[in-house]
Amino acid sequence: DAGITQSPRYKITETGRQVTLMCHQTWSHSYMFWYRQDLGHGLRLIYYSAAADITDKGEVPDGYVVSRSKTENFPLTLESATRSQTSVYFCASSPGPWHYEQYFGPGTRLTVT
Amino acid sequence: ELKVEQNPLFLSMQEGKNYTIYCNYSTTSDRLYWYRQDPGKSLESLFVLLSNGAVKQEGRLMASLDTKARLSTLHITAAVHDLSATYFCAACMNYGGSQGNLIFGKGTKLSVKP
Numbered sequence: 001d002a003g004i005t006q007s008p009r010y011k012i013t014e015t016g017r018q019v020t021l022m023c024h025q026t027w028s029h030s031y032m033f034w035y036r037q038d039l040g041h042g043l044r045l046i047y048y049s050a051a052a053d054i055t056d057k058g059e060v061p062d063g064y065v066v067s068r069s070k071t072e073n074f075p076l077t078l079e080s081a082t083r084s085q086t087s088v089y090f091c092a093s094s095p096g097p098w099h100y101e102q103y104f105g106p107g108t109r110l111t112v113t
Numbered sequence: 114e115l116k117v118e119q120n121p122l123f124l125s126m127q128e129g130k131n132y133t134i135y136c137n138y139s140t141t142s143d144r145l146y147w148y149r150q151d152p153g154k155s156l157e158s159l160f161v162l163l164s165n166g167a168v169k170q171e172g173r174l175m176a177s178l179d180t181k182a183r184l185s186t187l188h189i190t191a192a193v194h195d196l197s198a199t200y201f202c203a204a205c206m207n208y209g210g211s212q213g214n215l216i217f218g219k220g221t222k223l224s225v226k227p
Binding site: 033040041042043044045048058059090092100101102103104105106107 | 154
């Protein structure tokens with residue numbers, strides 16, 4: 001189906017484990033983003049990518065790693081999960097830079113025990 | 114540092130009434146976004162405001178931007194239950210030579226009651 005998808009939708013993991021959240025979009029948008037949403041904080045940008053092989057840090061990048069080898073995919077990896085990374089993670093894509101509309105995926109609810 | 118403040122954070126309205134949500138931001142931002150989020154769902158883009166004085170309307174919602182006052186408003190006219198959701202505004206922080214970050218407000222949880 002066309003659009004932006006995330007997997008898994010729900011994930012429970014233990015402290016210290018590595019976790020990868022997947023994001024896939026079918027629009028060939030050049031820009032992709034990862035946000036986390038926490039109660040009381042709204043959404044905060046973790047990393048973004050302007051194109052394949054171009055990534056940059058956002059507001060809260062510590063503890064996360066991203067890659068973008070293909071335009072359509074933008075995985076987010078928690079190298080060693082911590083309880084503070086329990087959150088809802090949203091991926092978004094956009095056809096252009098910041099003044100363009102961003103389209104959000106359905107989200108991944110991650111719980112770190 | 115760009116900060117975005119929304120108020121109120123919680124809003125309980127009666128159907129048929131009008132109300133305004135305010136979004137203030139602390140430093141220069143030449144664009145402002147409004148999103149809607151239903152419980153357990155993703156964010157849906159409502160409006161993108163790109164210039165001072167911009168006004169956009171969709172149904173019972175109207176958004177405006179005053180870059181000089183660093184203020185955007187989301188006005189709700191004759192509220193209906195279907196408008197119950199959380200509304201977020203986001204401003205764009207511009208780095209020199211960078212694309213900048215979207216900084217979100219904490220959201221306004223709107224509940225429309227009969």
